[in-house]
Amino acid sequence: MWLREKIRRCASRLPRQALIAGFGSLLLAGCLQPVYGPLSAGGSVESELQAIQIDPISDRLGHYLGNELIFNLNGTGSHVPPKYRLKVVVFESVQTPLIDTVSGRASAATVVVNAIYILTPVGGDVPITKGTATVTASYDRNSQRFANLRAARDAEIRDAKALADQIRLRLATAFAAKG
Structure with a gap:
């Protein structure tokens, strides 16, 4: 029973963590410049x-x-x-x-x-x-x-x-x- 409770808690946090990681990667996407791209x-x-x-x-x-x-x-x-x-x-x-x-x-x-x-x-x-x-x-x-x-x-x-x-x-x- 305690295992189901832990799985349920982790599953509820997962979408929020994925959203934070996705938003963070979007913020950093503008900082990168390809080396061999146009000048x-x-x-x-x-x-x-x-x-x-x-x-x-x-x-x-x-x-x-x-x-x-x-x-x-x-x-x-x-x-x-x-x-x-x-x-x-x-x-x-x-x-x-x-x-x-x-x-x-x-x-x-x-x-x-x-x-x-x-x-x-x-x-x-x-x-x-x-x-x-x-x-x-x-x-x-x-x-x-x-x-x-x-x-x-x-x-x-x-x-x-x-x-x-x-x-x-x-x-x-x-x-x-x-x-």
Whole structure:
């Protein structure tokens, strides 16, 4: 009998709670703006991203990151006159968290990459946005030297792809916020 009473009380509260939750979501619906929607000043985030010229990035990791950024920002292959310049500086380190106690060699490694990026207009020096992105990729090591080199290079490539995705999302967010 007491179970029926509890079910009846909960059922009477449910419509009221659903109404409050629905009203709250309607209030918040006007606060959200899609990142890839049209900009208030006209145009779109995609067209702004396509107009970014990427400065050359040094080293092998910079080569991988530059190619990924070119593809992520303007994957169409069309030439768009640049309105913005993106300068990226990359710092890479390798950490070996696991050491084999028998051989004394590292059995795994982690490639940590930090990238500092600055987006400026082509004719100006005042940055539109800037920031730091950090990614890591782990790989297993063994006694074969060339296998370790290739695994480290694959980890660098994975880091470059993840960094390019992070930087693209942050640039798109900055354009959407600017409107």
